[in-house]
Amino acid sequence: MPQPVAVARDEPLRATTTLYTCDPNDPDMMNEPFDAIAGLLATAGARDYLGEPITVLEHLLQAGAQAEAAAAPAAVVAAALLHDVGHLLEADGSAGLSGAGLMAGHDNDHGQRGAAWLASWFGPPVTEPVRLHIAAKRYLCATEPSYYGLLSEASRYTLAVQGGPMTAQEARAFEELPAHRDAIAVRRWDDQAKDPAARVPGLEHYRPLLTALAVTGGTGGEVQTPRGGTGGEVQIQGITAPCD
Numbered sequence: 001m002p003q004p005v006a007v008a009r010d011e012p013l014r015a016t017t018t019l020y021t022c023d024p025n026d027p028d029m030m031n032e033p034f035d036a037i038a039g040l041l042a043t044a045g046a047r048d049y050l051g052e053p054i055t056v057l058e059h060l061l062q063a064g065a066q067a068e069a070a071a072a073p074a075a076v077v078a079a080a081l082l083h084d085v086g087h088l089l090e091a092d093g094s095a096g097l098s099g100a101g102l103m104a105g106h107d108n109d110h111g112q113r114g115a116a117w118l119a120s121w122f123g124p125p126v127t128e129p130v131r132l133h134i135a136a137k138r139y140l141c142a143t144e145p146s147y148y149g150l151l152s153e154a155s156r157y158t159l160a161v162q163g164g165p166m167t168a169q170e171a172r173a174f175e176e177l178p179a180h181r182d183a184i185a186v187r188r189w190d191d192q193a194k195d196p197a198a199r200v201p202g203l204e205h206y207r208p209l210l211t212a213l214a215v216t217g218g219t220g221g222e223v224q225t226p227r228g229g230t231g232g233e234v235q236i237q238g239i240t241a242p243c244d
């Protein structure tokens with residue numbers, strides 16, 4: 001078993017005020033977020049099992065399908081689908097195998113790493129549940145007596161790496177975070193998304209959802225395409241983002 005290590009108390013990602021600027025009439029810009037995600041999920045790390053009976057990619061697709069079946073908001077479906085992308089990233093954001101580091105007992109920040117990478121295209125409604133899904137596990141271990149028993153063997157193993165159950169003070173602080181309920185929801189789908197027999201949609205199923213979320217900065221707002229050709233503005237829940 002790994003020894004518990006100090007858990008980074010990172011500040012929440014700053015609220016995104018600079019949204020992903022795009023031209024909805026430019027196919028390359030529209031495809032960029034999905035293509036980047038698909039590229040990362042095609043790397044070797046996505047075929048890793050990390051101690052579970054299914055691969056990282058299968059696990060993420062199952063989590064996304066469960067969120068969608070629960071009629072979760074689009075941003076929360078995306079968060080469930082993408083919650084473990086940090087396993088596939090090195091500290092500098094390049095593709096890597098950080099999940100191997102986690103299983104070796106010396107990596108505890110794949111939530112933060114994944115959220116930072118996703119913040120290139122998505123806002124806090126997507127990135128915060130991703131960032132907090134490990135904290136949600138520590139929270140549930142502290143507040144729900146039966147929760148620990150629901151965890152897979154690998155997830156119990158990594159709990160120690162991730163800091164163990166929260167203290168009462170940490171749990172109260174977690175409850176103050178605006179995204180804590182969404183993070184808990186993602187965590188529960190995460191825990192249930194480990195069925196080798198499950199049949200769920202592939203990644204392409206989520207292209208429209210992810211593309212729309214990226215265009216709206218992950219807010220889930222309505223997209224209004226600019227008037228007349230390229231350039232112009234995208235209207236996002238009362239915010240006007242230049243589209244240059």
Ligand SMILES: [Fe+2]
Nearest residue numbers: 059083084190
């Ligand atoms: Fe997961």
